[in-house]
Amino acid sequence: MSTFTVNGKTHRFDGDPQTPLLWYLRDVSRLTGTKYGCGMSLCGTCTVHLDGEPVRSCVTPVSQAEGKAVTTIEAMSEDAVGRRVQQAWLDLGVAQCGYCQAGQIMSATALLRDNPAPDDEQINQAMSGNICRCGTYARIRQAIHRAAATQEDEA
Amino acid sequence: MNTPVDDLLLANVSRRHFLKGLAAGSALVLAARWDLALGEEEKEYGADAMPHGWVDDPNVFIRIDADGTVTVTNHRAEMGQGIRTSLVMVAADELGADWDRVRVEQAPADQEKYGNQNTDGSRSMRHWFAPIRRAGAAARMMLERAAAERWGVPASECHARVHAVVHAASGRELGFGDLAAAARELSVPPRERLELKPQSEWRYIGEDAGPAYDVKRGSVVRPKAIDGEDIVTGQAVYGADVAFEDMLYAVVARPPVYGAMLRSVDDGEALKVPGVLRTVEIDGTGQPAGFKPLGGVAVVAENTWAAIQGRKALKIDWNLESAGDNAAYDSKAYRKQLQQTARAPGKVIRDEGDIESALADAAERVSATYYMPHMAQAPMEPPVAVARIVNGRAEVWAPVQNPGATRSGVAKRLGLEPEDVTVNVTLLGGGFGRKSKPDFAQEAASLTKAFDGRPVRVQWTRDDDLHHTYFHAVSVDRLEAGLDADGRALGWRHRTLSPSIGSLFAPDPEHIAPFELGQGFNTMPFDIPAIRLENPEAPAHVRIGWFRSVYNLPHAFAIQSFAAELAEAAGRDHRDYLLELLGPSREIDPRTFGDQWNYGENPERYPIDIGRMRAVIEKATAEAGWGRDLPKGRGLGLAVHNSFVSYTAVVFDVELGDGGGLIIHSADIAFDCGPQVNPERIRAQLEGACVMGIGIAMQSEITFSEGRVQQDNFHQYLVPRIDRAPRETRVHLINPDSEAAIGGVGEPGLPPVAPALCNAIHAATGRRIRRLPVGDQLSA
Numbered sequence: 047m048s049t050f051t052v053n054g055k056t057h058r059f060d061g062d063p064q065t066p067l068l069w070y071l072r073d074v075s076r077l078t079g080t081k082y083g084c085g086m087s088l089c090g091t092c093t094v095h096l097d098g099e100p101v102r103s104c105v106t107p108v109s110q111a112e113g114k115a116v117t118t119i120e121a122m123s124e125d126a127v128g129r130r131v132q133q134a135w136l137d138l139g140v141a142q143c144g145y146c147q148a149g150q151i152m153s154a155t156a157l158l159r160d161n162p163a164p165d166d167e168q169i170n171q172a173m174s175g176n177i178c179r180c181g182t183y184a185r186i187r188q189a190i191h192r193a194a195a196t197q198e199d200e201a
Numbered sequence: 202m203n204t205p206v207d208d209l210l211l212a213n214v215s216r217r218h219f220l221k222g223l224a225a226g227s228a229l230v231l232a233a234r235w236d237l238a239l240g241e242e243e244k245e246y247g248a249d250a251m252p253h254g255w256v257d258d259p260n261v262f263i264r265i266d267a268d269g270t271v272t273v274t275n276h277r278a279e280m281g282q283g284i285r286t287s288l289v290m291v292a293a294d295e296l297g298a299d300w301d302r303v304r305v306e307q308a309p310a311d312q313e314k315y316g317n318q319n320t321d322g323s324r325s326m327r328h329w330f331a332p333i334r335r336a337g338a339a340a341r342m343m344l345e346r347a348a349a350e351r352w353g354v355p356a357s358e359c360h361a362r363v364h365a366v367v368h369a370a371s372g373r374e375l376g377f378g379d380l381a382a383a384a385r386e387l388s389v390p391p392r393e394r395l396e397l398k399p400q401s402e403w404r405y406i407g408e409d410a411g412p413a414y415d416v417k418r419g420s421v422v423r424p425k426a427i428d429g430e431d432i433v434t435g436q437a438v439y440g441a442d443v444a445f446e447d448m449l450y451a452v453v454a455r456p457p458v459y460g461a462m463l464r465s466v467d468d469g470e471a472l473k474v475p476g477v478l479r480t481v482e483i484d485g486t487g488q489p490a491g492f493k494p495l496g497g498v499a500v501v502a503e504n505t506w507a508a509i510q511g512r513k514a515l516k517i518d519w520n521l522e523s524a525g526d527n528a529a530y531d532s533k534a535y536r537k538q539l540q541q542t543a544r545a546p547g548k549v550i551r552d553e554g555d556i557e558s559a560l561a562d563a564a565e566r567v568s569a570t571y572y573m574p575h576m577a578q579a580p581m582e583p584p585v586a587v588a589r590i591v592n593g594r595a596e597v598w599a600p601v602q603n604p605g606a607t608r609s610g611v612a613k614r615l616g617l618e619p620e621d622v623t624v625n626v627t628l629l630g631g632g633f634g635r636k637s638k639p640d641f642a643q644e645a646a647s648l649t650k651a652f653d654g655r656p657v658r659v660q661w662t663r664d665d666d667l668h669h670t671y672f673h674a675v676s677v678d679r680l681e682a683g684l685d686a687d688g689r690a691l692g693w694r695h696r697t698l699s700p701s702i703g704s705l706f707a708p709d710p711e712h713i714a715p716f717e718l719g720q721g722f723n724t725m726p727f728d729i730p731a732i733r734l735e736n737p738e739a740p741a742h743v744r745i746g747w748f749r750s751v752y753n754l755p756h757a758f759a760i761q762s763f764a765a766e767l768a769e770a771a772g773r774d775h776r777d778y779l780l781e782l783l784g785p786s787r788e789i790d791p792r793t794f795g796d797q798w799n800y801g802e803n804p805e806r807y808p809i810d811i812g813r814m815r816a817v818i819e820k821a822t823a824e825a826g827w828g829r830d831l832p833k834g835r836g837l838g839l840a841v842h843n844s845f846v847s848y849t850a851v852v853f854d855v856e857l858g859d860g861g862g863l864i865i866h867s868a869d870i871a872f873d874c875g876p877q878v879n880p881e882r883i884r885a886q887l888e889g890a891c892v893m894g895i896g897i898a899m900q901s902e903i904t905f906s907e908g909r910v911q912q913d914n915f916h917q918y919l920v921p922r923i924d925r926a927p928r929e930t931r932v933h934l935i936n937p938d939s940e941a942a943i944g945g946v947g948e949p950g951l952p953p954v955a956p957a958l959c960n961a962i963h964a965a966t967g968r969r970i971r972r973l974p975v976g977d978q979l980s981a
């Protein structure tokens with residue numbers, strides 16, 4: 047039995063503790079905002095926050111979440127930085143198909159928490175684990191800058 | 202051809218030419234319907250020539266509720282191109298609807314009702330702008346007539362404004378919701394009596410829709426993207442997000458080689474994996490595969506993870522004999538084979554002037570051979586589908602570009618009539634041509650049948666996707682030219698070799714089909730006295746299928762690289778030389794090149810327009826500062842290509858960094874697709890194509906050894922990450938007079954990217970890239 051919270055609610059899972067968090071979230075909890083893209087920590091579509099840190103849920107066994115707080119895209123609107131990132135994404139029309147964007151937003155939010163005003167180089171560094179096959183990278187960079195700027199405005 | 206011709210085939214090839222003598226019967230049946238509405242010669246082109254053609258009935262596409270909510274049904278697949286926003290803008294604009302009160306409903310597969318739904322070939326706007334506009338206008342006129350009857354005034358005095366009909370003389374006004382019920386009872390105005398809004402009254406068409414914020418204007422703009430909020434909050438529903446309480450989860454072990462079959466399976470260990478319920482054999486279908494599943498063994502479990510673990514524990518004996526020589530397929534050896542074949546003449550496609558003497562008499566002869574490997578589309582959402590059977594009726598949820606072929610394929614697989622199959626089209630997490638082929642939906646259908654109709658989801662893992670996609674055709678292009686003493690090209694010989702998508706549906710033709718030649722090969726527009734184009738044979742050993750912009754990719758890469766090589770040999774500026782090769786502005790009927798296809802469009806409405814080609818070159822080079830002084834190790838590269846009846850030129854500014862890494866400073870992309878409904882989404886498509894094209898140039902390659910794909914995931918099949926994107930990407934949209942016919946958008950941005958980048962690499966480093974991807978060639 048593994049016990050942890052997802053978006054503030056307590057979850058208990060008595061299945062195989064080696065089950066990756068991704069499949070627990072998607073298939074068991076039916077929180078489908080977190081996406082599968084590679085299953086090998088190569089694409090970032092499955093990014094969630096574990097105690098606030100971005101992790102690839104496809105390679106994070108449920109056992110590793112024991113006693114911790116999992117946050118997914120579904121709760122990002124309630125997060126001050128997360129909401130600003132989402133708004134910047136909308137403002138700049140970042141998404142094309144949108145499939146990668148939950149992961150992109152989770153990574154961008156984590157980046158901005160650590161570094162409120164990243165430059166392009168730092169953005170490239172922090173976001174290079176997130177593939178977007180539609181190629182929305184130029185706008186992702188702009189949107190992160192925009193989210194950083196609105197953050198400053200409100201500070 | 203034994204394969205029954207279905208929608209897919211009709212939709213993706215030139216009906217008039219590919220089908221002549223193959224399936225003339227079905228073509229005629231379809232054509233008959235359009236004879237009623239259209240003139241004889243018109244029906245051969247555009248939306249008229251597509252299976253099930255077009256529909257412009259407002260009652261099919263537009264519903265207005267009593268509360269005023271307008272629901273527009275979108276029948277084209279959304280895969281990131283923004284059609285759910287852009288096509289709805291067209292309807293809403295003609296209707297006079299307030300964008301904030303417009304909803305979108307996604308149509309299930311039903312081409313009898315909605316017209317053609319096959320979302321590929323960059324056709325949605327070019328085929329549907331007019332019908333959807335008419336549907337919107339008809340609905341508006343019905344609302345106006347309903348108001349006129351209510352008020353007892355002539356309809357000509359009633360005008361729809363924003364979401365209401367107004368009678369100016371009396372100052373009366375009624376909302377759309379108040380009029381909806383009455384309007385619904387009215388007859389649809391005949392097509393010839395429709396009053397379309399003049400362009401000056403458009404509120405949405407031509408506006409940037411999508412982003413809520415306009416950086417340049419510094420203001421909030423409308424209309425908002427339809428799915429924007431759902432995407433950023435994780436609520437948008439893709440294929441893999443459809444779920445049912447009692448749903449089962451499956452992954453499939455498929456034959457490792459195209460054409461191999463299951464001999465036997467030992468599932469003992471697999472069944473011991475907790476959560477695994479059963480294994481099911483899926484019938485293999487041999488070659489040609491069409492859209493039928495490859496077959497294999499499905500592991501069905503309580504969740505996806507258990508199914509994946511169970512599959513690892515299967516012990517399968519594959520029968521490779523049925524695969525024939527596919528089991529020996531080696532892509533390296535195949536490259537050499539094609540290069541060898543390219544030395545001898547092949548099937549003649551175009552022959553103008555006397556090529557032999559043009560080459561023999563030349564002051565200088567230049568030749569080069571180019572190679573582009575197999576690639577996988579690799580949409581971020583791998584193929585996935587959910588199916589169930591209730592009371593003998595099948596229902597499917599899947600991210601498919603081609604709902605019609607999905608429906609007919611599933612029906613056939615289950616022995617049902619298409620009417621007994623519902624295909625619900627979810628959002629697509631990327632398509633790029635992969636999801637034009639709905640084999641995965643048929644897998645789900647077979648599995649739900651094995652479980653007496655219980656819902657089953659089939660999830661393709663990334664390695665499934667890379668191992669078993671319908672691959673982009675590998676290609677060799679050999680070019681030879683003769684220049685006179687002034688560097689002018691006198692003769693041009695081009696041999697193109699690649700397996701044909703035709704091999705997917707019929708015995709391998711070993712030559713590419715007219716609709717593949719027409720993708721930038723026989724339509725090569727250079728103004729050269731002697732031109733000879735040949736297509737030697739190239740057999741297929743894997744499933745070959747559409748990949749965004751398809752055969753334009755190798756043709757543009759070879760032709761645009763070679764043009765730069767000729768400029769260099771002539772000691773000329775590449776842009777000036779390219780403009781000279783193109784010759785003066787003129788319109789060329791593609792039929793004069795032997796291209797009867799022209800992307801299915803009327804060659805008179807859509808000629809090859811050299812003026813537009815020149816204009817995109819001039820725009821892109823001007824914006825990029827072509828000719829400016831650059832430090833050593835830095836250079837600009839250019840390429841142009843017309844495809845999907847649109848025109849694109851790209852200029853890259855690149856620099857070789859320390860350690861051999863390539864820095865892409867900027868990309869300037871000039872694009873002309875005629876009138877633009879949603880310029881903002883067009884720019885987004887061009888930005889995305891630029892990134893994908895950089896991947897094609899630099900990193901993406903699928904290789905085969907013993908018939909098996911050697912790349913398992915994104916650590917081996919490389920696609921661009923954010924650090925590969927140009928530091929700056931500038932898209933310049935050229936908007937000629939609105940009289941021009943609408944062109945494609947999703948695909949035409951891609952073909953010139955790789956050659957422009959390789960030409961820039963040459964300008965920066967002196968190294969000429971003839972084999973893609975660049976890989977480590979710069980540090981070698």
Ligand code: FES
Nearest residue numbers: 083084085090104
């Ligand atoms: S699915 Fe987890 S990183 Fe790709």
Ligand code: FES
Nearest residue numbers: 143144146178180
């Ligand atoms: S928006 Fe489609 S993969 Fe990123």
